[in-house]
Amino acid sequence: MDESRRKFLLSGWKIGGAALIGAAVYTAYEALRPLAGGAGGTKLKVGPPDNFAKDTSTYFPEGRLYVVNAKGDLLALSQKCPHLGCKVPFCESSGRFECACHGSIFDIGGEYITGPSPRGMDRYPLDVKGDTVVVDTGSLEPGPDRGAKKYFEPPKGPSCLK
Numbered sequence: 001m002d003e004s005r006r007k008f009l010l011s012g013w014k015i016g017g018a019a020l021i022g023a024a025v026y027t028a029y030e031a032l033r034p035l036a037g038g039a040g041g042t043k044l045k046v047g048p049p050d051n052f053a054k055d056t057s058t059y060f061p062e063g064r065l066y067v068v069n070a071k072g073d074l075l076a077l078s079q080k081c082p083h084l085g086c087k088v089p090f091c092e093s094s095g096r097f098e099c100a101c102h103g104s105i106f107d108i109g110g111e112y113i114t115g116p117s118p119r120g121m122d123r124y125p126l127d128v129k130g131d132t133v134v135v136d137t138g139s140l141e142p143g144p145d146r147g148a149k150k151y152f153e154p155p156k157g158p159s160c161l162k
């Protein structure tokens with residue numbers, strides 16, 4: 001093998017190795033970093049409490065969260081599934097959050113019902129200040145343990161999961 005070809009192959013290995021190390025570092029960072037607030041840690045104003053009718057879920061893309069009215073309690077739920085992080089959509093027909101990735105299901109209050117999720121949906125502190133509901137997106141709290149059943153109800157109708 002001539003010298004120039006040897007150098008070319010060696011530089012290729014170095015570049016490939018550096019790319020692999022970079023990918024590994026990025027993957028480790030993504031896996032280990034704390035759950036980030038969807039709105040970058042800001043206090044997100046989501047409107048007056050009367051906007052949230054009982055047993056409804058309203059999505060706020062700027063916060064990547066839902067504000068729900070569960071049996072009269074207002075809660076701010078992260079869209080991120082506690083299992084592996086997929087976005088969990090709200091299923092209007094069943095009245096539940098149903099993760100299409102691996103089938104975890106949560107009630108209107110984000111409590112665990114079934115599937116591989118280790119707990120209920122994570123949530124943000126929420127406060128009513130004056131006439132406005134304010135969500136603190138800088139303080140994500142882990143969802144309730146699997147056994148929580150405060151908001152459990154039978155499904156209103158068919159599941160959105162096929």
Ligand code: FES
Pocket residue numbers: 081082083084085086099100101102103104115116117
């Ligand atoms: S990511 Fe939601 S069930 Fe796996």
